[in-house]
Amino acid sequence: MSSSFSAVEVIRTKRDGKVLSDAAIDWVIDAYTKGAVADEQMSALAMAILLRGMTAGEIARWTAAMIASGERLDLSAVERPTVDKHSTGGVGDKITLPLTPLVAACGAAVPQLSGRGLGHTGGTLDKLEAIPGFRTRLSNEEFVAQLSEVGAAICAAGEGLAPADRKLYALRDVTGTVEAIPLIASSIMSKKIAEGTAALILDVKFGSGAFMRDVEDARELARTMVALGTAHGVTTRALLTAMDTPLGLAIGHSVEVEETLEVLAGGGPPDVVELTLALAREMLDAAGLDADPEKALRDGRAMDSWRALVRAQDGDPDAALPVAPETEFVRAERDGFVAGIDAYGMGVAAWRLGAGRARKEDPVSASAGVVLHRRPGDRVAAGDVLCELRSQEKERIPAARELAVAAVTVADAAPEQGPLILETITDR
Structure with missing residues (x-):
């Protein structure tokens, strides 16, 4: 390892608002991955990046260095066109669950490497593990074989994929640097590019329940990620979507799987269906496939694809899902209209009930959550049920109830509803 750089020198360069050279970026990512740069030094650099930002060139090199820190999956053996989707995370965002089998049912292969929930947002792997037997760890060989046979796989990223990102991701969460756009963009895109997909659709959220509360920040993040994907030869587009209100009616794990099954059966909440179909159309178009995802929902092919995916990963698609023993209803205190449901407040309420984790190693309750x-x-009329709180432990409910009550606003008039999908960002 070259000794031409030191961690302190790299930190000072960024602290003072200067541009890091390609060589400095390559060195610090490699040294951090190998343990030669300490966590406290990388923490200082991450904070300097948050405060000072990065140029487009720096972000591109940082991303490339993170990809180079590990292996890159080879999906050339998969005959179907490959296309993936990534969401920046939100409350009630179970879209990966119905979307992945739906797009597979339309002829694509969807290599979905997903993560776990942290804080007020849920994780796809946690939701899937509510299904009895479901296995979220696959070897690279199993992953590629399942893509060829089933057309879809949803699992955890392997240890060898962008290991620099895995270390840095955990550090950002405990150092107040999660919101740094260069670090978010390089984290997401290093994993997705290393995954080997030919096309990628991004769901970049803004609003109270999103990491990017401000729409301009979300737009900047989307443009940055689209540019990174395009530069690495991955067809990349992004949808900017609203996350002020939870998606659908279910927030949690087993409750979100139940809602997924409703969507795959041709029903489900209109907003979940709208976003699932919009993302499916973008994915199929980016993969060069002319197919109608709405028809695949109606005729049962998407549900067949879901059942095949669950079985392939040792889950039982017919097994009963976990149900929480403790429930409590939150009721309207007055007549009127529901003027707003704060996504962040409801996300934290679900977390309090046991559906979330404070640290990445914490367990979660599969049955805990909120049903709107x-x-x-x-x-609504006074006394009508606004939402239902579910938990394994009765003592968790009072704190969650306080948050849920505060999250719902009842007013004299119905609110003006903004669009769910604000715009699509492409490299064109």
Whole structure:
């Protein structure tokens, strides 16, 4: 390892607002991955990046260095066109679950490497593990074989994929640097590019329940990631979507799997269906496939694809899902209209009930969560149920109830509803 750089020198360069050279970036990522740069030094550099930012060239090199820190999957043996989707995370965002088998049912291969929930947002792997037997760890060989046979796999990234990102991701969460756009963009894109997919659709969220609360920050993140993907030869597009209100009616793990099954059966909440179909159309178009995902939902092919995916990963698609023993209803205190449901507040309520984790190693409760009974715009009378709280432990409910009550606003008039999908960002 070259000794022409030191961690302190690299930190000072960024602290003072200067541009890091390609060689400095390559060195610090390699040295951190190998343990030669300490966590406290990388923490200081991450904070300097948060405060000072990075140029497009720096972000591109940082991303390339993170990809180079590990292996890159080879999906050339998969005959179907490969296309993936990534969401920046939100409350009630179970879209990966119905979307992946739906797109596979339309002829694509979807190599979905997913993560776990942290804080107020849920994780896809946690949701899937609510299904009895479901296995979220696959070897690279199993992953490629399943893509060829089933057309879809949803699992954890292997240890060898962008190991620099795995170390840095855990550090960012405990050092207040999660919101740094260069670090978010390089984290997401290093994993997705290393995954080997030919096309990628990004769901970049903004609003109270998103990491990017401000729409301009979300737009900047989306453009940065689209540019990174394009530069690495991956067809990349991004949808900017609203996350002020939870997606759908279910927030948790088993409850979100239940909602997924409703969507795959041709029903489900309108917003979940709208976003699932919009992302599916973008994915199929980016993969060069002319197929109608709405038809695949109606005729049962998407549900067949889901069942095949679950079985392939040792899950039982017919098994009963976990149900929480403790439930409590939150009711409207007055007549009126639901004017708003704060996504962040409801996400934290679900976390308090046991559905979330404070640290990445914490366990989660598969059955805990919130089920909404009303959406913004619905008329309510005093005493009507607004939402239902579910938990394994009764003592968790009071704190969650306080948050859920505060998250729902009832007013005299129905609110004006903004669009769920604001715009699509491409490299064109």
